[in-house]
Amino acid sequence: MKRALEISALVVGSLVVVLAAMLVAAQPLARWETRRVLSRLDGMRASFESVQVRVADLSYEIRGLHIDKVDEAGKGHPFLEVQRVRAGVYGHELLGGHLVLAVDLVEPRVTLVESTRKGERRTPESAGETTRRIERMTPLRIDRVQVRRGEVVWVDAREPEKPVLRLSAVEATLENFASRPSLARKQPTVLAARALLQRTGRVEAFATADPLAKTLTFAGQGSVRGLALADIATLLESKTDLRVTQGAIDVFARFQAQDGTLNGGVRPVLHGAKVKAGKPGVGPALKALIGDAALSIFKDKDTGTIATTIPIEGTVEGPETQFVPTVLGILRNAFVRGLEGGLSGLPPPKAPKPEGILEQSRRALSPDRGEPRSQPAERKR
Amino acid sequence: MRPRAVAVAALLAAGCALFQRESRSGSEGGAARDRAAQPERGTPPGPSGRRGPARNGARIPASPEALLGRDDVRKMQEALSSRGLLGAHRNGELDEATQGALRRFQTQQGLAATGMPDRETLRHLGVPVEEAYGPEPGGKG
Numbered sequence: 374m375k376r377a378l379e380i381s382a383l384v385v386g387s388l389v390v391v392l393a394a395m396l397v398a399a400q401p402l403a404r405w406e407t408r409r410v411l412s413r414l415d416g417m418r419a420s421f422e423s424v425q426v427r428v429a430d431l432s433y434e435i436r437g438l439h440i441d442k443v444d445e446a447g448k449g450h451p452f453l454e455v456q457r458v459r460a461g462v463y464g465h466e467l468l469g470g471h472l473v474l475a476v477d478l479v480e481p482r483v484t485l486v487e488s489t490r491k492g493e494r495r496t497p498e499s500a501g502e503t504t505r506r507i508e509r510m511t512p513l514r515i516d517r518v519q520v521r522r523g524e525v526v527w528v529d530a531r532e533p534e535k536p537v538l539r540l541s542a543v544e545a546t547l548e549n550f551a552s553r554p555s556l557a558r559k560q561p562t563v564l565a566a567r568a569l570l571q572r573t574g575r576v577e578a579f580a581t582a583d584p585l586a587k588t589l590t591f592a593g594q595g596s597v598r599g600l601a602l603a604d605i606a607t608l609l610e611s612k613t614d615l616r617v618t619q620g621a622i623d624v625f626a627r628f629q630a631q632d633g634t635l636n637g638g639v640r641p642v643l644h645g646a647k648v649k650a651g652k653p654g655v656g657p658a659l660k661a662l663i664g665d666a667a668l669s670i671f672k673d674k675d676t677g678t679i680a681t682t683i684p685i686e687g688t689v690e691g692p693e694t695q696f697v698p699t700v701l702g703i704l705r706n707a708f709v710r711g712l713e714g715g716l717s718g719l720p721p722p723k724a725p726k727p728e729g730i731l732e733q734s735r736r737a738l739s740p741d742r743g744e745p746r747s748q749p750a751e752r753k754r
Numbered sequence: 755m756r757p758r759a760v761a762v763a764a765l766l767a768a769g770c771a772l773f774q775r776e777s778r779s780g781s782e783g784g785a786a787r788d789r790a791a792q793p794e795r796g797t798p799p800g801p802s803g804r805r806g807p808a809r810n811g812a813r814i815p816a817s818p819e820a821l822l823g824r825d826d827v828r829k830m831q832e833a834l835s836s837r838g839l840l841g842a843h844r845n846g847e848l849d850e851a852t853q854g855a856l857r858r859f860q861t862q863q864g865l866a867a868t869g870m871p872d873r874e875t876l877r878h879l880g881v882p883v884e885e886a887y888g889p890e891p892g893g894k895g
Contacts, residue, residue, distance in 0.1 A: 516873075559888065560812050561814050565870035579817060581815055627816055628816070
């Protein structure tokens, strides 16, 4: 009996010692592992302030993470800065045999520098392949990823002016992303976001999806409201000679993809825009500027006249078939289409000689007679 | 001693094989089963997006208004009102005032202030998530 008690005490004591050693070693181990993983990032240089592992709530936290892209000369360029990332596993779900995660990103700042050559394409991947890839993953569910006070800065380094698009005050969530249908609990994956584009454009986006469907299946809507055109003046001027002096634009988009077919609409609403000069082809130039050539989501059947609502039709069998990049790509392209639609015909072409009221009315009412023209100023006698 | 060790090893191996088959059926057969069990519902929505395509039993609506039923929005509004974040405003519509109140609540709770009724926000407000996000809008989940 005494012997058994001694053995039990020894086992319990050993377990306590091992547990204590694990707790003590957890922090340096986590730091070491984080440093090791970050050092393996190809073409990147990373640093962080601190790492903390909490056994009590099964979470990992990294603070002050900086990742720079290193160019050929060895100079670092900011790519990602995050004030805090915290990832945790739900203990009660783990007890039920399910791996359920949540991630919280505070003040992430991503800088994307556009310098890719035109025509550069990624290897296409079918939606079915994406689904299979998700299903091959460990059975897990990402309950929630949230971003608070985020920022995305996009720089077009191909232009001498280096125009910048800035999405600030990004608040976003992605919920219920499961790698198995049974884990999704018959509920959709939901993306919700809100941000400020430049200084004035209020951005809202919402989308739901079934990432495990055979073809990419999602639906959503997005809007940019009150974007002052002066905010994107450098951007417009760098690609066109369109000089915007005042005005604002709203762009609304709604879309749905089912069985690989995308449809929906984009509605641009322009308020009091004034532009000084222009040249044809604003749309294609903008598309080339912002629209990613590799993401051919819009394959419009009708690219003719710009209506109040621009239809979206096309396929989502293209190179990018993952939910988040595809939806973000659609929203970005919808913005470009809206901008293009809103600014098309501004300023109107000037008539070579003054036209009478009747001629102006006829032109305005008959689409086949061309768009309305501004009238040349009468010479002072 | 040795036969016992062999028996234990065999048992462990059988257990592992069973577990592997179980998890594989969860990924392949399970996926197929889930899809087969859920009949294709509805037609694709038009631009309004009130009714989304259904796969794996999930609704895929285009807007938060189409995701939640009026009853769920009303419950949410009541919860926001009881916290003093929304005035007498219980029309069951996810309007600008409700979204503003949601943003204030989300900021208070340390959640991403999207103004959208996401799951975590509903949980914090005490609105049943499974009902609101379930296969049928309006709490029939």
